[in-house]
Amino acid sequence: MADRRLLVWTVASFHAAGLTLAFVALAHAGGALSDLLAGLGTLAGFAGYGYLWALSYLATRWVLDDETVAAATDGAVRTPLLRGTVGGSLVGLGALLGPLLLVVVPDLVAGSANPGSIALVALIGSGVALAVGAVVGLAFALLDLAALRIVGRITPARDRR
């Protein structure tokens, strides 16, 4: 019987760390890492990472319900990929809306921002965030399933699941 709590914790942490590493590796390869990180304060960076981790944990807990875990360990592909894609799009949406709210709410309260233009930005941004999140979620779901396949090859079938 799979330890679902450990699976959720592992996969969520893997997604948060993997996304961050991919961002850092791409920026470093392009020679832009120093410039990108220079504009990011230490505490803001930690808060951002913690927020991404929390979003990833909540989405993974939803994606990896008992039925999906059982299906994935039995070799099913469709359900884990679908749920992983939807989970990724929700993380993308959360990654946009959380910081956006943090920035615009003080301006809205002070009356210095136009609610109409903010709603328009949020609407367009949400579409983009959902699409980008879905692609990232699908990519991570494929990686998770590939890892599960490797586990199936390196451990005996006895007592798996």
Add this chain to the structure above:
Amino acid sequence: MAGALHVAVRTLHVLGAVALLGGAAALWIAARDRAPSRGHVRRYEWTFWGVLGVVVATGVGNAGALGPPGPDTRWGAVLTVKLALVVALVLGSLVRTLAVATAGDAADGRFYRRAYGATTAVLAALVVLAEVLAHG
């Protein structure tokens, strides 16, 4: 204030790496005689992913404070190798933990010996690379 914060970030980064390496090495040594208890293994895996998050976040913080040059410099080339090893560690650890979480008793002493031996080796290599990056 910024200096103290940077020292705190570096300290957390080093302590995190020490915890990951020490735990993996202890389980590897234990697995040389017989399979370590599932309780110990699961506790390490829970800790591993929590601490890894801290190490990654503080690693990015360190890179930001140091202002890394591009990959064409010697320092940048070492950072490229370190990043590649970290990616290998993270991917390999995903497989290792999924095996622990799903394989149950099917994961035997040989599996643990290999898994924690490889984890220890990669983490030790990362410590050496970190030393090179810190001191040239």
